[in-house]
Amino acid sequence: MKTAIIYVSSHHGNTKKVLDVMAYSNDIDLLKISEAKKTDFSVYDAIGFASGIYFHKFHKGIEKLASEIDLTGKKVFTVYTCGINYINYARGIQKTIRSQDCEFIGGFSCRGYDTYGFFEKIGGIAKNHPNEKDFRKAREFIKNNLR
Template structure:
């Protein structure tokens, strides 16, 4: 099974830590949506989208990448890091518009100093931690074994 994860990790590299943990133990192509706007995804059996949560949405570069490049009827999994609550709706809407199938979702805490959290020194300090990263790897292995 050939897999890719398209991600954006722009503040504290929370999401990058998660996707690199998965790629460190599995054969997965990592595509940074902040650097690549287009990629042929036709050769991938499984596609992940990963982002921090910004005011309740995935990072706009990931949403734009998915809109431009996701092909119809692909199996997709979703990953997010967040200081508060997980928020998948923005990316789920894009996947649905492409008739994709979401085969799993994973979220974990991520150090967050975005917006008003900067005033208090951030939230979810120390995350993602080793347990979060191990849980992400376990989640991914569970998907590819289905």
């Protein structure tokens, strides 16, 4: 199973930390948006879309690629980190993915340290995330879904 994960991870690199754990000793290429634009995705069996959550959504560039890349026949999944994990922030992008003729295999999410705006004043939220437990779950997500 050859897999590509296209990602944006800006503020604290929280999402990238999770992706590094997922990619470790697996056949997974991590691609930034700029790299994804030059990539031939026909060689991949599975594609992941990953992002921090910014104002309730995935990064716009990631959402756009989910509609532009031909996902036909591929396994597709989402990964995100967010400050407050209380709703499925991937709902929008998952709808875009499902509109293609692909197999949506699920989503992984966990909290990620957030110091945006007001939260900075109180020392940030989700301070120690992603943590070892989040990383273990991330490894399990890959093990259970990509084989």
